[in-house]
Amino acid sequence: MAEIALRDVQKFFGPNQVIKDMNLVIEDGEFIVMLGQSGCGKTTTLRAIAGLETVTEGTITIDGEEVQDRRAADRDIAFVFQSFSLYPHMTVYENIAFPLRAVGMSTEERDREVREVAEVLRITPLLDRRPSALSGGDMQRVAIGRALVRRPKALLMDEPIGALDAKLREEMRAEIKRLHMARNSTSVYVTHDQIEAMSLADRIVIMHDGVLQQIGAPDEVYLRPANLFVAQFVGSPVMNVEPVQLSANGDGAHVHLAGDGTGFHFDEGLLSAVPRDAGRVSLGIRPEAVHLSHEESAGALGGVTTNIEPLGSHDIVDVRIGEARLRARTPAGFVAAEGAPVWVSLDTGEAHFFDNETGLALREAH
Numbered sequence: 001m002a003e004i005a006l007r008d009v010q011k012f013f014g015p016n017q018v019i020k021d022m023n024l025v026i027e028d029g030e031f032i033v034m035l036g037q038s039g040c041g042k043t044t045t046l047r048a049i050a051g052l053e054t055v056t057e058g059t060i061t062i063d064g065e066e067v068q069d070r071r072a073a074d075r076d077i078a079f080v081f082q083s084f085s086l087y088p089h090m091t092v093y094e095n096i097a098f099p100l101r102a103v104g105m106s107t108e109e110r111d112r113e114v115r116e117v118a119e120v121l122r123i124t125p126l127l128d129r130r131p132s133a134l135s136g137g138d139m140q141r142v143a144i145g146r147a148l149v150r151r152p153k154a155l156l157m158d159e160p161i162g163a164l165d166a167k168l169r170e171e172m173r174a175e176i177k178r179l180h181m182a183r184n185s186t187s188v189y190v191t192h193d194q195i196e197a198m199s200l201a202d203r204i205v206i207m208h209d210g211v212l213q214q215i216g217a218p219d220e221v222y223l224r225p226a227n228l229f230v231a232q233f234v235g236s237p238v239m240n241v242e243p244v245q246l247s248a249n250g251d252g253a254h255v256h257l258a259g260d261g262t263g264f265h266f267d268e269g270l271l272s273a274v275p276r277d278a279g280r281v282s283l284g285i286r287p288e289a290v291h292l293s294h295e296e297s298a299g300a301l302g303g304v305t306t307n308i309e310p311l312g313s314h315d316i317v318d319v320r321i322g323e324a325r326l327r328a329r330t331p332a333g334f335v336a337a338e339g340a341p342v343w344v345s346l347d348t349g350e351a352h353f354f355d356n357e358t359g360l361a362l363r364e365a366h
């Protein structure tokens with residue numbers, strides 16, 4: 001297993017730059033998930049690590065050795081694609097054993113390795129079957145088994161469970177995690193599904209438009225998004241973001257939404273990194289930190305509900321305050337109808353502030 005490092009990597013397809021200044025160190029044994037919308041460059045980054053794509057500039061090292069000019073076959077890295085790509089005329093056993101034949105392992109050794117991988121992936125009863133007799137999930141288990149059996153330096157996976165149905169995806173997520181724990185393989189996994197990213201990753205790499213936006217543990221990117229893109233990309237429903245104006249108010253400030261004269265009070269400690277000049281700042285607040293009440297209380301602002309989305313366990317309720325709109329997560333049935341008057345308060349400690357121009361989160365460095 002190995003550390004993988006990308007330094008100043010750039011990739012152009014003709015005039016089109018799809019990886020911009022990528023710097024990333026993936027630690028030995030780490031599970032990294034690259035998350036981003038379609039076309040943001042995550043697959044190209046993965047393929048560049050594998051050697052299936054060249055880089056235009058920069059270096060890629062595996063265990064300290066530069067590999068950017070090496071062929072894929074000489075990088076000792078395994079790749080699992082979304083399409084299952086098994087050999088149809090071979091049994092599951094033969095499919096998994098195939099990469100070991102090339103390295104000249106003895107029959108007994110090969111047998112031991114295949115059976116161990118099959119055991120970890122819980123596919124031992126399937127070893128004599130052909131791929132055509134397998135379900136989608138089992139085919140992907142076999143593909144992962146074939147990738148892992150020769151103990152590569154790293155395992156790269158490109159949306160490996162994207163083609164499976166929702167229930168099976170959930171099962172496979174748990175299995176991939178278990179497999180990673182069992183083998184401790186350095187893993188890089190590409191997806192556009194944030195639940196997959198949150199549940200699998202040691203650290204998530206969030207990309208947008210070829211640019212790495214943030215690297216961090218799942219709770220870190222959720223709780224401390226580095227910029228507006230990450231704030232609105234991670235989390236469902238999406239974080240509320242509203243331009244605000246600040247006005248002094250005792251030990252702190254009122255934070256005014258558009259068209260709202262009163263403002264929410266924030267203590268000074270929460271605003272120490274926030275400039276007061278008009279028009280520069282947006283407030284970010286997740287729907288679970290917006291609270292609705294039928295009773296007026298100190299500091300709450302009056303609003304009117306404009307939409308209710310019942311989700312079974314809870315509702316998502318849109319509220320208009322002045323000209324602004326906030327979404328709140330409420331207990332199911334808490335608001336009976338659109339057009340209802342409600343009182344809105346915020347968990348101010350959960351709020352984020354962003355610079356409107358740069359999009360960067362405004363917070364104290366520490």
Ligand SMILES: Nc1ncnc2c1ncn2[C@@H]1O[C@H](COP(=O)(O)OP(=O)(O)OP(=O)(O)O)[C@@H](O)[C@H]1O
Nearest residue numbers: 013016018036037038039040041042043044045192
């Ligand atoms: N071989 C290629 N030639 C030209 N352009 C390419 C090539 N491969 C990818 N691109 C372009 O590079 C950009 C990044 O593609 P990439 O596949 O890395 O994105 P992605 O984030 O993985 O998206 P997806 O989830 O859709 O695969 C896209 O605009 C894509 O059209």
